[in-house]
Each structure stands twice: as structure tokens, then as C-alpha cells.
Amino acid sequence: MSQMDEFSVEIDDKIDNNNDVHNVHNDKIDVGNNKPHNGKPITKIEVSPNEKYLVTYSGEDNSIVGWNVDNDEDEGLLKDCHFPFNSPIQFSLIQICVSDDKKLVYIGHEGIYDMMNYQKIKLDCGVYNNYAYCTFNLEGNLILYYNDVESAIIFFYSAQAEKTVLKCERMYKMPKNIKDYIFISISKYDKLYLLSNNSIYEWNIVTEKRTKLIVIDEEIKYKDTRISSNEDFVCLKIKNKIIIYSVELEIPIASLDINNVIQLRKFAKHPVLCFLLFPLLLPLLNDNIPSSNGYWGTIMRNRRKKFWSKLQISNNIKATNKYIFGALDADIWKIDLKEIIQNITSSYKNFNELNSDNPGELNFDEFIENSMVIKEEILYFDNDFKFDEKINMVYDHLHVLLLNSYTETIRVLSQDIDSNVLETRNVFEQNSIKWHIYNSHQEKTINLHVFKKNNDNDEWNLICTRVEKFEIARPTLLKIKLFGDSYIILITRLGPLIYHFNESDRSISLIYFYYIYLSNKEIIPHYKKVYSKSTLPLPNYESFKYNDNWVLDAKHNKEILLKYGVELLTFAIKEHKLELIDEIYKECINYFKQDLKNNRMFLSVITSTLPLLNEYYPEYILRYSLDTTMIIDSPSFRIEYPNSNLHLFSFLYPQIINITHSILWFKYNILMRRIYNNHKILFAIIIFIQFLVILLTFPVYFAIFYLLSKYNYINDISESDMFSIYFIIPDIITSKFSKRLTTPTIIFMNPFINFVTYPKDYNWLSELIWPQSSPFVKTVNRDIYKTWSGESLINFKWNNYGKHYYAIIWIGFMAFLGCFTAAATIPHIDDNIRNKLLISSIVLGVIHLSFEIRQMIYDFNKWIHDFWNLFDVIAYVLPIFTSIIWLQSKYSNILVSQFSFDQHTNNDDPNNPWNLVTTYYQVFENGTVNPNPYIIQPPNGNTNMFVDFRTAIFAMYKFLTGDSSALSNWSYTDNPSLAIMIVLFSLLIVVYLMNLFIGLLNNAIEKDNDRVSYLVQKAEILAEIELFYLLPHQRRWYTWFPDVIYYYANVDKSREKIKEMNDKGEWKTNEFPELRKNLMEKLNIQLINETSLQNILAEIQEMKQKLQ
Known part of the structure; x- marks a missing residue:
């Protein structure tokens, strides 16, 4: 180092x-x-x-x-x-x-x-x-x-x-x-941005969440990238393109050309969109945009102060959420960002004002080509400012991102609702667009008409119509609010509806609907409650049930499907709409197939509803597992050559390690470095002492440092002392005594996106009693674990926390069992020690019992149908109850047999070894028998093997093998309960279990099924640990519960697995043909599938017919 x-x-x-x-x-x-x-x-x-x-x-x-x-x-x-x-x-x-x-x-x-x-x-x-x-x-x-x-x-x-x-x-x-990895920047929102393999990653320093923002097909260099971000968007400038990434949807939603001023100006059409993106786009517009005719020059030319006309992008410009700061010579000037945005967006309003004064003499394109009047000044635009269809499509993709910005509007409108006063105004005009909206109470519909003004004859032409039919009640209009000319909000008695008008294809689409059917008095309070947060609530089940058009709009719109797809698919499953389920499934797979690099989150729509699919249509789980096995979220696969076997080892990418625990170690190295620089002799003495410690305690030293290094309490960042030799020893041993063999390994993406994550909003106290679950916990299906995706998922969880908690649970149970056993079986023990053991038994037993009670409360039906849960309760309750009685009555000394092998002990205890040994009685001449034993054979440890815990275990082992001699000293007629227990034990263990084990060994059970059963059992254990042993905040740790997981796979084993799946007919190439082709080329596999065989057979038959 x-x-x-x-x-x-x-x-x-x-x-x-x-x-x-x-x-x-x-x-x-x-x-x-x-x-x-x-x-x-x-x-x-x-x-x-x-x-x-x-x-x-x-x-x-x-x-x-x-x-x-x-x-x-x-x-x-x-x-x-x-x-x-x-x-x-x-x-x-x-x-x-x-x-x-x-x-x-x-x-x-x-x-x-x-x-x-x-x-x-x-x-x-x-x-x-x-x-x-x-x-x-x-x-x-x-x-x-x-x-x-x-x-x-x-x-x-x-x-x-x-x-x-x-x-x-x-x-x-x-x-x-x-x-x-190439470092790009760190934002004030605690986000680190990295460039690796033509991909840009975001890593949250606080939550440690990793996100792949985008993958670019061409080679990217650091100088070609710039990033500007806030809490909602990440704008990435890559060469001459600006890509807008949605933090909420986790996909890129737009791509802009920085040299296309028309495209950039299009965002000014909507005030909310302009306000959201303008501070992010401005820093990315560098000096390759001519200031005289570019986007920046257009914005700044109307400023009152003369110095703003001299301010260029090539100078220092900083845009924030509130202001734009500019450096001119040695001065700093600022401008309110809201003022700029208002100036930009007001151009559309001013056009209408001019056109109303001169009807028929001005059209919008001519107005844009020349100028826009803003207050008393003129803001000029280039002659090439025309909106084409492609630009409109880019803009329309962003409308779903504006939904949360309407929350406050809906809240304000709901406060002004008077349930007895209906909306009377039904015509709304903006720019050259006019909306006409009215109810049809008899048909339970809302009718929407959009007109566009013909500047030649000053007439309004109808360009599109939409009829919204509801199946349950009349959608009475209460309030209406128009945003620009493309968005309109309707507040009705059935809930709020938000519509978007797409001018490019002349259509009206519903982009949000939340069903609320309330009486007049309940409308206002319920609206306030539902829309009290900053984000819109997700569409509910009823919104899809009572509005078929909403289902169609949500299904066919890419962004809406990603945002509300889980709710839509949930509705389809519960309503048993098989056609809709299949359409949504195919849409999500197709979107991912169209852009493997950036659309992986569409798979989360399917994986988030796997619990419901498992309940109603479990065949979809096997279908999804086989369709998505061995895939990657990039155009091609990458093979690496690590020095160790990492087959089915799961990991997060990028692999950034939290070494916070090693801060003390880091400070210690700083101190050692200072001692070395300032006190050479003292440093030499310390090194010598450390050398002696290592020499005398090398095994202990190596074991301790191995554990500290494994859990990141020490690291190899700095090696300033003799103790740091630990980081060098493994390399020396490996290089001297072993050959480093690399194993070709390929990387796959686990397709179960967002399958293990928990809801972010939770109440800490309620989570302890009724914890929220993840799709993984709710879905225990064998089909998931038939593929490597399921097995790698289990490996990830088991290695991160499962094995540690599983060991802690068993250690705790053994401690509980050991305390009670010691208190109950050791005859000669101090009363104080026995009391402490009994108290420990009670405490440990109550802790274990509390977890069992939580499981019972969480799902009583599931709990009661599992026999082993009852067994667990008995195992906890009996020792707790017994310990409490013994502590209260001080009666435990009577329950322990008092005897000595050296001296005869005479009592009525039938388990006393002196009462079990062979005895001889004196017979008098008159035939009577002396009641007192004449000769007694001294007992030993084998007389009653159950008086000692060690011999009792051995007696049980002998009984399992069929040797019941340990019970031969008791009379079965005098102890009928013992006879009954022997019969039951023999039937259960010898007859049933032994024959079952023999049958299992003799049955020809497939190897995979054995492996699947093992993985299913492991999944059930992990689900129990997650719900009842992890704390609520631990279930939200991203490093334990990530949305996307990758895993390694051995190349040779991958070849074998693909051939095996192909032989079973499970290897599907129709869903991802290009990706499957690339994989088989990487692995050098040539498969002859069923289709190829049929084609060959058809050719042979055709040749036979020709010969005949």
C-alpha cells in the first residue's frame, strides 16, 4: 500500500x-x-x-x-x-x-x-x-x-x-x-457518481443504495460527462446529449440534444416542468452553445440590466434552486430563478393576448419565429423554433413526473369544495387550445372535447373527444383547474382525475385517478386526509374496477405502467382477468427486452405481485423464473477471472465497502506514522514489542486479526506497524506454496427486482407486533428456487445476515436448555447457583416464547397448522413454569433423588438405584419371609442410567438401536405408563422414522428436488428471521435488502446448466433471443433445439418424397 x-x-x-x-x-x-x-x-x-x-x-x-x-x-x-x-x-x-x-x-x-x-x-x-x-x-x-x-x-x-x-x-x-472506476462527482444530496464500463452509477453515502443510472453503447470518458441532480431528477450530460433520469421511476425518461435549441425550449411550455428542470439543465449548457443565438442568449437577452446581456455561459454561471449567480469581471450578480421561469412561460400567454387583439393576423409559429413580448421588453427566438412530432413525444414522456406537483393543487381545490354548489364553468381556454367539459348524469359519464383555433377563419375546430364512463355512480363535477393547454384536473364526487392532451397524436389520456365515493358531508375531510402528504396516493383497487378506460391508459403508457403497474396487476389478479394479466406480463418483459440497459425496473412490476400470483396463478412464477434465468442488464455478458471459486456468490455493484468500524484503526495508524516521523527510537521499540507478541501468540494473533479484518474493524489502507504484517502473510503463503489458478466466471443479474425490499414508511412500535412483509416473505414457492436466480438470492441473504442470526438463535436455545438442565439434574449444587440458573432459564425462555407469540399474532392460521410450533411452545412453557414453581416453593430438592452408591439409602422413591437392584430375603423354617432385605447387591451407574444426564443420553441412544436393557429394572405391570411410552416411542422412532429414512434412501429422488427442498426450507428460516428477529430499521438496510442483486457463475457449470435445461425443455430463447445468443457465444455452446430438429426432419421427409 x-x-x-x-x-x-x-x-x-x-x-x-x-x-x-x-x-x-x-x-x-x-x-x-x-x-x-x-x-x-x-x-x-x-x-x-x-x-x-x-x-x-x-x-x-x-x-x-x-x-x-x-x-x-x-x-x-x-x-x-x-x-x-x-x-x-x-x-x-x-x-x-x-x-x-x-x-x-x-x-x-x-x-x-x-x-x-x-x-x-x-x-x-x-x-x-x-x-x-x-x-x-x-x-x-x-x-x-x-x-x-x-x-x-x-x-x-x-x-x-x-x-x-x-x-x-x-x-x-x-x-x-x-x-x-472513474470518479465523477459528489452532490450535496450525499450522492456519489461513478463511471465504469460505459455505465454511470449513483451511490448514496448515507443509505449505501447503489443505482445504475444509465448504460451508453459508446465509450465514455470522464471529460465527456457532467452531472447535475436534485432529489427528483439526475441530468447527465454525455458529450452532446443530456439524459434526464427519474429518481422515482429509476429509468431514463428523456434524451435531449444540447445543440437543438428547439428541443430545449419545448420544456418551457409547462411552468412546473420548467421549474423542475431548468436549474439542472442550465449548468450542463457549456460554451459550445453560441450565446448569440443559443438557449442561454434567448433567456438572458430580455434582462433589464445591461450586464446580463454580456454574461455568457463560458463565464462562471451557477444555478441553484432559488437563484442564478453570474460572474462578470470581479463582480457577482444574482437573479431570481422564478423570475426567469415566469418570463419564459409567460410567452405563451402573451401570444394569446396579441392574437386576441389581432385575430387571424398572427399564428403561434410566426410569433415564435419573431419574438415574444414580455412585459415591456422583447425576448427573441430563432427562426428554427418549430415544434415537431419527435420533440412533442419527448416532452409527453415527462407528464407522469408532474403528477406529484399537482398534490397541492388538489388539496387547495378540495378546500374550496362546496358539496351543494357544482362547477358551472365548463369551457377553459389556453393559448390556441380550448377544453369543453360536461357531465352526462344519465349515462354516468364525463365528456371531454378539445378544440384548436383556426387562425385563418377564427373558428374552433374539434380535434379530439373522450368519454369517461363510470360503472358505479354519477361523476359529479365539483372543481376544474387547467394547467397550460395540455393538463386539466377534475375534482369529482368519485375522486380526482388528471387528463393529458397530446397534440401530436390528438388524443386525451387519463394519467391519474383515485376513487373516492363519499357523501356530501364527507368529501372535504376525506380529501384533506388522503392528500395530506406531498405525493399523490397510488391508485386504489376501485379506480381500476369502475373505470375501464383508466385500465387501458395505464396499460399502454410506459411511464404510467411503471409507476402504477403493481396496482394494476394486483387488480387484474384479484379480478381474475387472465387476458389483462398476460398483457401486463408481456408488456413488462417487452419493455425490458427493448432496453436491457435501462429498463430493468419494469421487472419489479411482476416480482412485486408474485405473492398474489403464487396464491391465484402459481404457473406464472415458473414461467417468470425460466424466462429470466441467466440474464444481465447490459447488451452483452462479461467474463472475469477471479482467484477464488465464486460460483453463485451474490453481490452488489459497485462493491463499495463500509469501513466505519475501522476508524479507530485508522487513527492508530496516523499515530504510528507520527511516532515514526518524530520519534524513531520509540517507534523501533514499539515494533520490537509487537514482533515479540506476534511470535509468542501467532495462532491467536492470526485468528483475531482474521475476524477483525473480515468484519472491517481493521484494513490495509495504511500499514504503519508490525501488526499490519497480517495483510502480507496470506499473499506470501499463497505465492510460495500454491499456484494461483483463475476460474472463468460470468456475471448474471438476479431478475427478482425489488423482491426482497420492505416498505419505506413504517411505524417502529407497530412493526414489532405486526411487521410489514416483503414479497420474498410472502412467496415461498419451489419454482423460484429451481433456477440459479433463486439459489443466488438465498445465498445473498444467508451470507449477509441469515447464518449469523441462525447461529445466535441456536446458541440462545442451547443456553436456555443448558441452564434448566443443569438446575434440574445436578444433585449437589449450591442453592444460590441453582436459583440463578432457574432465573436464567425463565429469562431466556420468555425471550424465546416472545418470538413464538409474535409469530402467532402475525398469522395464527399458518402458525397453528405447523405441528412444530406447538412443540416449540411446550419446550419453552414447561421449563419456565417449572422454574417458577421451584423458585416459589423451594421444593426442587425433593424432586432430585437423594442417594449414595456407597451408603444404603432407604426411601420410597421407585427410581432410587437401591430400590432397583437385586435383593435377597431370608426365608424362615416356617415358610415366612423376612420383610427386610437380607443381602443387597450394591448399585452402580448402570442400575438407573437416568439419574445422570450423560448416561441418560447414552440410554436413549441404546434404545434407538433396539436395546431396551436400560428400562429392564422396572416392572412393566407396576408401571403401565412406562410400557405405553415404550410402545409409542418404538412405533414413532423404530417403525416410522427408521423405515421412512430407509425409504428415502431407496427412492430415486432427483438431485435437483433435494436441492430445491433444502432451499425452500432455508427461505422459510430466512423469512422468519427477517420478520421476528430483525429490528424494523434493519429490514430497511439497503446492503441487506437491495432492489437489484448480481451473482457470479462458473463458466463450466453454466455450460452444463444450460445443456441440462435444454434437455428438459426449460431453456427458452424466444423471450430474449439476442441475449441468449450472446450468452451461448460467450460460453461456446451450440444447442440443437426442438425447432431445429423439426426443420431437419421436414427436410428429410421432403427429400424422400422427391426421391419417390
């Missing part, structure tokens, strides 16, 4: 506030004698995460200036402080960032400073001086990214620490093959 460089982290008290840092509060930037950066141009701009503070850097002046964002100035910012670098050598500043509380971090010149008091801040894990990236998140925590040739580390420093010291809370280590 590379050696860590020493990084000065002491507080720099030598900074002179009068000379080195100039406090210039309340000085305006236009004061000529005090120009920021001494009038030199600004080269970098950074804004704090919550947009409260801004810093600029000037390369020519070699200084940093802080600016107050929150001020009363109209557009100019107030300079807050001046921070010059006094180094005589010009250095290259790689990056700067600043927090809301004015903590300044800059890479390229060592230092983290608090600009409030101009002190250097200490990092408790700060040892590097070549960080590659720095940023503050929304909570003010500092995130640093370090990268060298061999390793990359992410440091997460808390903002809640001391003012002069930042404490490292978390650490993460990038994969060993770091060369395969």
Missing part, C-alpha cells in the same frame, strides 16, 4: 486578521477603490448547499472572496470577506467548497478554514494532502474523496463536532479494482 503523507491539521493561529484576511462587511461591490480580487476576473464560483453563502476564486489575484447571498440588494451581492493566499508560488486550485456556516475547503492548497473567525480547522482523520474532491451536504457535513493508484477512500465528517475539529463519522473504501 502507498504510504500516507503527513497533513498539517493544527489550528493556524498565525493568521493575521488585519493583513491576511480583510473583513469588508457591508462594502458594496461597485465601490471602485475596493474591488473584489483587486479587480481581477473570477475563475471559480461555489455556492453553499442551502444557498446562504457564496465564495469566488481568482486565479490571477490568487485569492478567495466570500459573499452574502441573503441581502436586500436587487441583484448585486455584498462582499463578506477577502481571503488571499500569501504563498509566493502560484498554485493550481482544483476545487473549492463552502458550507452555510462559512467553513471554507479548498483542494490544491492545504487547508480547511472557518471564515467566521479565520482559523484553520482540524480533521481527526486528516492525513492526506492530495484529496480529489470536496463538498458539503445539506446538513453541513463535509465529504472528502481521496484517490491514489491503489485505493480510494470517502471520508464523512460531522458538522456537529467542535468548531476547530471535524470528527470523521463514516469511512468507505472503493473496490480493489479501482482502475475500473
Whole structure:
């Protein structure tokens, strides 16, 4: 490993506030004698995460200036402080960032400073001086990214620490093959972005969730990529394309050409969409867009201030959620983002106003080709600004993303509802589009008509119609709200409906419907309750049941199917609509097939409803398992050559490791490095002592360090002492005494997307009693585990947490059994010790019993039908009950036989060995027998083998083998219960179980079925652990319950598996023909399927006919 460089982290008290840092509060930037950066141009701009503070850097002046964002100035910012670098050598500043509380971090010149008091801040894990990236998140925590040739580390420093010291809370280590990953950036939303194999990944630093954002067919380089993101979207600039990725849907939903100004302007048509995407798109528009006629020039040319017309993209521009900041010379100016968006979107309204004054003289295209009047100014557009059908299609794909933005509108409209006053207005006009909406109460319909104005004759022409029929009641209109000319919200007594008008294909589609049928008095309170959250509730079962058109719209729209497909498929299954089930299944498979790289989330629509399919139509589970076995979410498969056997080993990609537990180890290495640099002799003494410790305790040392390394309490990031030799020993042994053989391994994607995840919203207390379940828990079906997908899923769960909890459960039960057995069977034991053992038995028994009770409450019918659950309860209750009685009555000493093998013990206990041994009585001459024994054979440990726990176990073993001599000392006539137990035990064990085992061994049971039964049993154990042994927040850990899992497979075993499935007729190539073809080419397999054989047979028969 590379050696860590020493990084000065002491507080720099030598900074002179009068000379080195100039406090210039309340000085305006236009004061000529005090120009920021001494009038030199600004080269970098950074804004704090919550947009409260801004810093600029000037390369020519070699200084940093802080600016107050929150001020009363109209557009100019107030300079807050001046921070010059006094180094005589010009250095290259790689990056700067600043927090809301004015903590300044800059890479390229060592230092983290608090600009409030101009002190250097200490990092408790700060040892590097070549960080590659720095940023503050929304909570003010500092995130640093370090990268060298061999390793990359992410440091997460808390903002809640001391003012002069930042404490490292978390650490993460990038994969060993770091060369395969290219770092892009880290956002203020705790998202890390990586580039690998022409794919861009997002990794959440807090939740550790991994997401593959997009896969590009062509080769991508770091310089070709830029990313801008918020909580809803990720915009990725790749060369000349901007790809918009939906965080909610987890798919790319639009692709834009940055050179196509028409396409970019199309987003301005809708105010909500413009407000959502404009701050993200603007930073990605670089100087390859001509400012004179490009998108930026169009936006900025109407500004009142003359300096905005000079501001170009090539200068420093920063767009945030509230403002746009621009650097002009050494000044910083800002503009309210809402004002820009209002100016853009108002162009459509102004067109209508102009056209109403001059009817028939102006059309929209001519207006766009020339100008748009905004207030008292003109915003010019290029002559090529025409909306074509392709651009409209891109725009229409985004409408489903706007649904949540209408939540507040529905909430406001519902507050204004008067159940006795109906909506009287039924004509709504916007731009050149007019909507006409009315009820037909007799037919229970809502009629929607859309008209477009003909500018030649000033007439309205009907272009599309939609009739919405409801099967249950009259959809009385209560409120109507039009958004732009394409969206309209209807509030009815049956619930809210949102419609979208698609001008390109002249159609009206329903994009949201939530069924609510309430009386007049209940409408307003229920609307408030349902729409109290920031997102729209998912469509309910009744919305699909009472509106067939809603089913058709949801089924045929790609984005709506992904968003509401689970609810739609659930409705189809419960209503037994077999045709609809098959259509949804095929639609999801086809969408994934069309774009393997980016559409894998469509498979989650199927996997999320597997519990219902298992209940009603289990054949779909086998169909899905066989259709999707051995697939990957990329155009081709990749073969790797690891040094170990990783067959069916599951993993997450990218494989970023949480090494937070090793922070103490990391600090220890920092200390050792400092001792080495400053105290050579002391360091040599410590190394010698460590060497002696290793030499004297090598097996123990190696075992301890193996466990610590396995669970990431230590790592090989830095090797600064003798103890770190542990990381070198395995490599030395392997290189000297073994040959490193690589195993060709192929990577597959597990198709059970979102199958193991739990709902994110939960109540902690209610989860302890009635835990929410995942599809995995609800679906225990053998067909899932007939393929490698199911087995790799079980392996992932078992290796991550299953085996650990399973061992803990058994250890706990053995402790419970051991405590009670020791208290009950050891004859000579101190009363205090026995009482402690009994109390421990009660505590452990209650803990085990509580888990059993939770299972009973969760699903009583399932629990009561499992015989072993009753057995478990008896095993817990009897020892608990007995222990309580013994503790209360102090009667346990009577239950234990009091006897000695050395002295005769005379009591009435029939189990006393002295009462079981052979005795001889004296017979008198008159024939009478002396009642007292004359000769007694001394007993031994074999007389009553059940008085000792060890011999009792051996007696049981002998009885299993058919030897009942251990019970021969008792008279069966005097002990009828013993005779009955012997008969029952013989029937159960000897007759039934032994013959069953012999029958199982003799039966020709297929090997796969044995394996499947084992996996099913393992799945049931894992489901029980998840629900009743994991805490609620643990069930939401992404590293344990991810949405997408990948697994390795041995190439040779993959070849065998494919041939085996082909022989059984299970290898299907019709669903993913290209992917299957690529796989068989990678594995060098040539299969002759049934179709090929039929074709050959047909050719032979045809040849025979010709010969005849």
C-alpha cells in the first residue's frame, strides 16, 4: 500500500486578521477603490448547499472572496470577506467548497478554514494532502474523496463536532479494482457518481443504495460527462446529449440534444416542468452553445440590466434552486430563478393576448419565429423554433413526473369544495387550445372535447373527444383547474382525475385517478386526509374496477405502467382477468427486452405481485423464473477471472465497502506514522514489542486479526506497524506454496427486482407486533428456487445476515436448555447457583416464547397448522413454569433423588438405584419371609442410567438401536405408563422414522428436488428471521435488502446448466433471443433445439418424397 503523507491539521493561529484576511462587511461591490480580487476576473464560483453563502476564486489575484447571498440588494451581492493566499508560488486550485456556516475547503492548497473567525480547522482523520474532491451536504457535513493508484477512500465528517475539529463519522473504501472506476462527482444530496464500463452509477453515502443510472453503447470518458441532480431528477450530460433520469421511476425518461435549441425550449411550455428542470439543465449548457443565438442568449437577452446581456455561459454561471449567480469581471450578480421561469412561460400567454387583439393576423409559429413580448421588453427566438412530432413525444414522456406537483393543487381545490354548489364553468381556454367539459348524469359519464383555433377563419375546430364512463355512480363535477393547454384536473364526487392532451397524436389520456365515493358531508375531510402528504396516493383497487378506460391508459403508457403497474396487476389478479394479466406480463418483459440497459425496473412490476400470483396463478412464477434465468442488464455478458471459486456468490455493484468500524484503526495508524516521523527510537521499540507478541501468540494473533479484518474493524489502507504484517502473510503463503489458478466466471443479474425490499414508511412500535412483509416473505414457492436466480438470492441473504442470526438463535436455545438442565439434574449444587440458573432459564425462555407469540399474532392460521410450533411452545412453557414453581416453593430438592452408591439409602422413591437392584430375603423354617432385605447387591451407574444426564443420553441412544436393557429394572405391570411410552416411542422412532429414512434412501429422488427442498426450507428460516428477529430499521438496510442483486457463475457449470435445461425443455430463447445468443457465444455452446430438429426432419421427409 502507498504510504500516507503527513497533513498539517493544527489550528493556524498565525493568521493575521488585519493583513491576511480583510473583513469588508457591508462594502458594496461597485465601490471602485475596493474591488473584489483587486479587480481581477473570477475563475471559480461555489455556492453553499442551502444557498446562504457564496465564495469566488481568482486565479490571477490568487485569492478567495466570500459573499452574502441573503441581502436586500436587487441583484448585486455584498462582499463578506477577502481571503488571499500569501504563498509566493502560484498554485493550481482544483476545487473549492463552502458550507452555510462559512467553513471554507479548498483542494490544491492545504487547508480547511472557518471564515467566521479565520482559523484553520482540524480533521481527526486528516492525513492526506492530495484529496480529489470536496463538498458539503445539506446538513453541513463535509465529504472528502481521496484517490491514489491503489485505493480510494470517502471520508464523512460531522458538522456537529467542535468548531476547530471535524470528527470523521463514516469511512468507505472503493473496490480493489479501482482502475475500473472513474470518479465523477459528489452532490450535496450525499450522492456519489461513478463511471465504469460505459455505465454511470449513483451511490448514496448515507443509505449505501447503489443505482445504475444509465448504460451508453459508446465509450465514455470522464471529460465527456457532467452531472447535475436534485432529489427528483439526475441530468447527465454525455458529450452532446443530456439524459434526464427519474429518481422515482429509476429509468431514463428523456434524451435531449444540447445543440437543438428547439428541443430545449419545448420544456418551457409547462411552468412546473420548467421549474423542475431548468436549474439542472442550465449548468450542463457549456460554451459550445453560441450565446448569440443559443438557449442561454434567448433567456438572458430580455434582462433589464445591461450586464446580463454580456454574461455568457463560458463565464462562471451557477444555478441553484432559488437563484442564478453570474460572474462578470470581479463582480457577482444574482437573479431570481422564478423570475426567469415566469418570463419564459409567460410567452405563451402573451401570444394569446396579441392574437386576441389581432385575430387571424398572427399564428403561434410566426410569433415564435419573431419574438415574444414580455412585459415591456422583447425576448427573441430563432427562426428554427418549430415544434415537431419527435420533440412533442419527448416532452409527453415527462407528464407522469408532474403528477406529484399537482398534490397541492388538489388539496387547495378540495378546500374550496362546496358539496351543494357544482362547477358551472365548463369551457377553459389556453393559448390556441380550448377544453369543453360536461357531465352526462344519465349515462354516468364525463365528456371531454378539445378544440384548436383556426387562425385563418377564427373558428374552433374539434380535434379530439373522450368519454369517461363510470360503472358505479354519477361523476359529479365539483372543481376544474387547467394547467397550460395540455393538463386539466377534475375534482369529482368519485375522486380526482388528471387528463393529458397530446397534440401530436390528438388524443386525451387519463394519467391519474383515485376513487373516492363519499357523501356530501364527507368529501372535504376525506380529501384533506388522503392528500395530506406531498405525493399523490397510488391508485386504489376501485379506480381500476369502475373505470375501464383508466385500465387501458395505464396499460399502454410506459411511464404510467411503471409507476402504477403493481396496482394494476394486483387488480387484474384479484379480478381474475387472465387476458389483462398476460398483457401486463408481456408488456413488462417487452419493455425490458427493448432496453436491457435501462429498463430493468419494469421487472419489479411482476416480482412485486408474485405473492398474489403464487396464491391465484402459481404457473406464472415458473414461467417468470425460466424466462429470466441467466440474464444481465447490459447488451452483452462479461467474463472475469477471479482467484477464488465464486460460483453463485451474490453481490452488489459497485462493491463499495463500509469501513466505519475501522476508524479507530485508522487513527492508530496516523499515530504510528507520527511516532515514526518524530520519534524513531520509540517507534523501533514499539515494533520490537509487537514482533515479540506476534511470535509468542501467532495462532491467536492470526485468528483475531482474521475476524477483525473480515468484519472491517481493521484494513490495509495504511500499514504503519508490525501488526499490519497480517495483510502480507496470506499473499506470501499463497505465492510460495500454491499456484494461483483463475476460474472463468460470468456475471448474471438476479431478475427478482425489488423482491426482497420492505416498505419505506413504517411505524417502529407497530412493526414489532405486526411487521410489514416483503414479497420474498410472502412467496415461498419451489419454482423460484429451481433456477440459479433463486439459489443466488438465498445465498445473498444467508451470507449477509441469515447464518449469523441462525447461529445466535441456536446458541440462545442451547443456553436456555443448558441452564434448566443443569438446575434440574445436578444433585449437589449450591442453592444460590441453582436459583440463578432457574432465573436464567425463565429469562431466556420468555425471550424465546416472545418470538413464538409474535409469530402467532402475525398469522395464527399458518402458525397453528405447523405441528412444530406447538412443540416449540411446550419446550419453552414447561421449563419456565417449572422454574417458577421451584423458585416459589423451594421444593426442587425433593424432586432430585437423594442417594449414595456407597451408603444404603432407604426411601420410597421407585427410581432410587437401591430400590432397583437385586435383593435377597431370608426365608424362615416356617415358610415366612423376612420383610427386610437380607443381602443387597450394591448399585452402580448402570442400575438407573437416568439419574445422570450423560448416561441418560447414552440410554436413549441404546434404545434407538433396539436395546431396551436400560428400562429392564422396572416392572412393566407396576408401571403401565412406562410400557405405553415404550410402545409409542418404538412405533414413532423404530417403525416410522427408521423405515421412512430407509425409504428415502431407496427412492430415486432427483438431485435437483433435494436441492430445491433444502432451499425452500432455508427461505422459510430466512423469512422468519427477517420478520421476528430483525429490528424494523434493519429490514430497511439497503446492503441487506437491495432492489437489484448480481451473482457470479462458473463458466463450466453454466455450460452444463444450460445443456441440462435444454434437455428438459426449460431453456427458452424466444423471450430474449439476442441475449441468449450472446450468452451461448460467450460460453461456446451450440444447442440443437426442438425447432431445429423439426426443420431437419421436414427436410428429410421432403427429400424422400422427391426421391419417390
